[in-house]
Amino acid sequence: MTKTTKLVYLALLITFAVVIHTIESALGITLAIPGAKLGLANIITLLAILLYGFKSGMIVSVMRCAIGFLIIGNPFTFSLSLSGAVFSTGIMGLAFIFYKKGLINVLTVSILGAGAHNLAQVVIASLIIQNVELITFYLPILLLISIPTGVFTGLSATYLYKLINKNYMITQSMGDLKNETTK
Amino acid sequence: MFTRLDYIIWIGIIVLALGGVLYYQQIDVKGQSKIEITVDGEVYDIIPLTRDMEDVSREVQGFIGTTYIEISGSRARVTYSDCPDKICVHSGWINKPGQMIVCLPNRVIVQMTSDMEQDIDLYTN
C-alpha cells in the first residue's frame, strides 16, 4: 500500500514538474542560448529528492523531460533539457548526501543543482552547434545566474516541503526518510 | 544554518564565473581584427591581427615627427611620439575593435577595426 501511495504521489510530482516545464518553455525565457531554460522545474525535482530520496528525484526528472518533450519541444530542446535535468539531479543527489550529514545547507544543494543544470546545457549546446567558444562565452554569466536561480528554487522547494510535511498521508509514504530529512 | 562549506561552495562558484569572464576578455573578438594606422586621414598601414603572431612595430612619420607604434598579442599601443603632451603614449593599450589611439599634433591615428564593424553578410570566396 505504501508503495502505491508513493507511486501516486510521484506521479503527482511529475505532473507538476511537467506543468512548470511546459510553461517555462512556452514563455520563451531564453538566457542567450536558444532553448536553454531557467530550470524552474527543478523545484519539483529537489522536492522529490527531499521527500523520497535521490532515485525518486531522478525518476521525476527524466519523466518530466520525456513528457514535456511530447507536449512542446523539439529534439534540440529535449537534449538540452534532459542533459540539464539529469546532470543537475545527479549533482543534487550527491550534494544531498552532504546535506543529510549536516555539512551544507539545502539552498546550496539547489544552487549546485542550478549550476550543474546550466553547465550541462551549455556543454551540450556547444557540442550540437560545434562551437567550443560557446562554453567560454556563456558559462560565466550562466554560473552567476545559477546562484539566484538556485536560491529561489531551494526556497520554493523547502516551502513546499514544509507544507507537505503537514500532510500525514504523504509522510506515511515516505517511510523513515521523514525523520532524517527534517532540518 | 549556513555552514563553512556553504560559503566555500558559493565563493567557488563566483570565482569560477568571474574567472570565465576575465578569460573571455582576453580572447579575440569575433571576426578578423586589424590595426589600421592612418596618417593625415590617409591609410598608412593595415596590420591584421592573428593569434600567436609575433610582435610588430612601426615608425610612422606624421605632421610634426615620428610616432612609434607597437603591436603585441592582439593589442596595440603608442610607445613614443614626438608630440608635446604625449597623450597618445599615455593612452595605453587598445585591444578591442572600435578603440583608437590618437596623436592629434602628429595627425596619426591607430585604430582597431574588425570584420564585425564591416558587417559582412557573406563571403563570396
Next chain:
Amino acid sequence: MLKIIFKYIYNTEGKTRKRAVEVLAVIFIVGIISFTLYNHLGDDGPQVSSKRVFMMDTTFEIVLYSTDEGQGNRLIDEAFNEARNLEKVLSRFISSSDVDRINRNAGIEPVEVDPVTFHVVEKAIHFSEISEGSFDVTVAPLLELWGFGTGEHSVPTEEEIKEVLPLVDYKKIEIEEDNLTVFLQEEGMAIDLGGIAKGYIVDHTIEYLERQGAESAFVDAGDIRVLGERPDETPWKIGVRHPRQREDLIAVIPVSDESIDTSGDYERFFIEDGKRYHHIIDPHTGKPTREMLSVTVVSPDCVAADTLSTAAFVLGPEKGLELLEELPEVEGLLFDVNEELYITSGLKDIMK
C-alpha cells in the same frame, strides 16, 4: 538579506510567513512576466529563417527574412524541394540523368532531354559565344585528363593534351529546339554542367522565393544571389577574401537583387614540382591559366555571374576586364598574380 528571507520561510509560522511568501511570489511572477515581455519585444520585427543542406557537391544555404519565422522556414523547405528536383535532372553524377546520357551518346546520336537541361545547355553555348570560347562546358574530358574529376591529379603530357583538345569545342554541340535534343558531334566529347547548373538552381530558387512573396533573402551555394536588400533596406555586403591570405579582405561589395560569384585558383588545385595547377582550364590551350588569382563578377543572375567569372579568369586581367566592361549590367573585380586589382567602372562607383 538572504538570511532574513530564509528565516522567514523556514522558521516563522502563520500570517507573517504567509505574507512574506506571498510578497516574494508576487515579485517573482511580475519579474517573470516583464522578462518574458521584454524578450518577446523583437517578435514583430523581421524574423530570420535559414537552412543549410548539402547539395550539388557543396553546402547550399537559404536565408530569408520575413514577418513569421515558421512561414519562412516552410518556404525555405519548399524552395529546397524545388532545388532538389532540379538537381536530379542536372547532375552529372546521377546516372540516367540527361547529362549522363548526352555524354554517353557523344558521336552516336542526339539525345532528347528535359526542357531544363536544354535551357541550361543553350545558356552555356550563349556564354561560350560571348566569351569567345573562354567558357566552355565541353572541357569535361580535359578535366578528367588533369584528374580533377577523379581526384587523382597528374600533369598530362603535351601529346595527351593535344589528343583531347579537339574534343573541347562548344561549337561542336548541336542543339535542336523542336525536339529538345542535344548532340555532341564527336565521340569522346563530354559536357560538365556542374558550375552552370549550380547557378541555374540558385537563380531558380531565388525566383521561386520571389514568386512566393519573399522580399529579403539570399541563397549561398558558393555562388551567391540575393533577393532585395537587407531588412534594414541597405544592400547586402559581400566580402571578397584575399586569395592567399584568407583572413584579409580585398574588397567589400554591396549587392542588391543580383548575383555575385568568384572563381579562384585556390578552390581546386594540386601542386606538382612546386607549380600550382588549378581547375580552371583554358579551353584553347588545355592548361590551367597562369595570370589570375581570382575574379569576382556581379551580375543580375547567377548563371551569368558564374560563367563570366570563369571566362574572365581564363581571359586574363586586360581581356577579362574588357569583357566585363562591355557587358551591360555586369560588373567585376579581377585580382591577378601580381596582386593588382582591376575593377570595372560601375563597381568603382559603388565601392568604397
